Amino acid sequence: MIIFLAVSTAFMVGFLLTPIVILLLKKMELVDSPGGRKIHNGFIPSMGGIAFVLASFVSVLAWLDSQLIMEIRFLLAAFGLMFFVGLRDDMVNMSAFQKLAGQFISAYLVVVMADIRLTSLYGFFGIYEIPLWISYGISFFTILVLTNSFNLIDGLDGLAGSISLVTFMFLGWWFLEADLTSYSVFSFILVGSVLSFLVYNWHPAKIFMGDTGSLSLGFALAVLTILFIDKNGTMANYEGWKFNAPIASGIALLIIPIYDTSRIFIKRTLKGKSPMAPDKSHVHHFLLRMGMRHDQVTLTLVAVKIGFFSLIFLGSNLNDYVMLPIVILLAVVLGLKMDSMTLKRVRKINKNTPPILSKRLKRKTHQRPNIQGDVLEKVKISDN
Numbered sequence: 001m002i003i004f005l006a007v008s009t010a011f012m013v014g015f016l017l018t019p020i021v022i023l024l025l026k027k028m029e030l031v032d033s034p035g036g037r038k039i040h041n042g043f044i045p046s047m048g049g050i051a052f053v054l055a056s057f058v059s060v061l062a063w064l065d066s067q068l069i070m071e072i073r074f075l076l077a078a079f080g081l082m083f084f085v086g087l088r089d090d091m092v093n094m095s096a097f098q099k100l101a102g103q104f105i106s107a108y109l110v111v112v113m114a115d116i117r118l119t120s121l122y123g124f125f126g127i128y129e130i131p132l133w134i135s136y137g138i139s140f141f142t143i144l145v146l147t148n149s150f151n152l153i154d155g156l157d158g159l160a161g162s163i164s165l166v167t168f169m170f171l172g173w174w175f176l177e178a179d180l181t182s183y184s185v186f187s188f189i190l191v192g193s194v195l196s197f198l199v200y201n202w203h204p205a206k207i208f209m210g211d212t213g214s215l216s217l218g219f220a221l222a223v224l225t226i227l228f229i230d231k232n233g234t235m236a237n238y239e240g241w242k243f244n245a246p247i248a249s250g251i252a253l254l255i256i257p258i259y260d261t262s263r264i265f266i267k268r269t270l271k272g273k274s275p276m277a278p279d280k281s282h283v284h285h286f287l288l289r290m291g292m293r294h295d296q297v298t299l300t301l302v303a304v305k306i307g308f309f310s311l312i313f314l315g316s317n318l319n320d321y322v323m324l325p326i327v328i329l330l331a332v333v334l335g336l337k338m339d340s341m342t343l344k345r346v347r348k349i350n351k352n353t354p355p356i357l358s359k360r361l362k363r364k365t366h367q368r369p370n371i372q373g374d375v376l377e378k379v380k381i382s383d384n
Helices: 002-027 049-063 066-070 073-091 096-114 132-154 158-176 181-201 211-234 246-253 255-270 281-288 293-313 319-353 355-365 373-383
Strands: none
Touching: 002 049, 002 355, 002 373, 049 181, 049 211, 066 073, 066 158, 066 181, 066 281, 073 096, 073 211, 096 132, 096 211, 132 158, 132 255, 158 181, 158 211, 158 246, 158 293, 181 211, 211 246, 246 255, 246 293, 246 319, 255 281, 255 293, 255 319, 281 293, 281 319, 293 319
């Protein structure tokens, strides 16, 4: 019952607050302009994370008792800090070092203070225990990479919100199964708040989440996924639904941002470009080139993600030696197939579209000469 009330509260607060945020951002002229790498039309407010993050905290304070709040206090503090990092970056562009410093402090709160970390390789390569400093290093690196990977996919109406929505729903269910009530309620609260945002962010979007929202959601997804991996790797079978391939299962939960980031980094590096250089080579850009609308791209990638969820359920009794190659190979095959289909589609479009020069020449031949009267008079005079 508490989960239903918490989700409902988060949704209603976010649903009522978002239009107010849209109005205020427009009055303050804090909007995202079209052009360049932007693929939207018009001037759209871009700090929608304000509404759903505040809605999340209102629901937490309303429905979690003091004991549950104490259990996730460091996660809540880190989540709030990441919100302010994103807010500052949306309002005044921060340097990469400043943004990374804020993310590092947030990661410190959960890894060191809350002890949410990858404690071993859970039998992969025969490794069950790793030194504490290696555990900290891997956990910090994973959180920072996953947070920024999720931030990179926030480039399409409804995409980041929908991807996070289905993942939080899965995590909320699993934490409930594993008797991690506080984390389960927090995950479901994020489901309600993100759902309220999607009402206004679905194509055509009235507001974007910006770094204010994408960094906050990406951080929450990264931390909760690490907790999911570690608990799966250390729990007994009777403690809940156990996935015997914790690493592969964790990768499957965030397969879209992980694959997208890996793909563009590899492509940019092979072309001699900086891996951090912005461009339009993300997965959602390729799907748009196939002729899909924003909502079709979003639903396609959500369907792919649900497909990977189904895969880890089917292979829940298999270990990482089997599941990890399957998950990675399937992601690569699907990605290569998408690239091939996109290339064929672009070639077909180019083949059926006449060159720009021929269009201009055709337009000129159809234009009637417009000779002014005074010019005609001059011609007559010169003839006489």
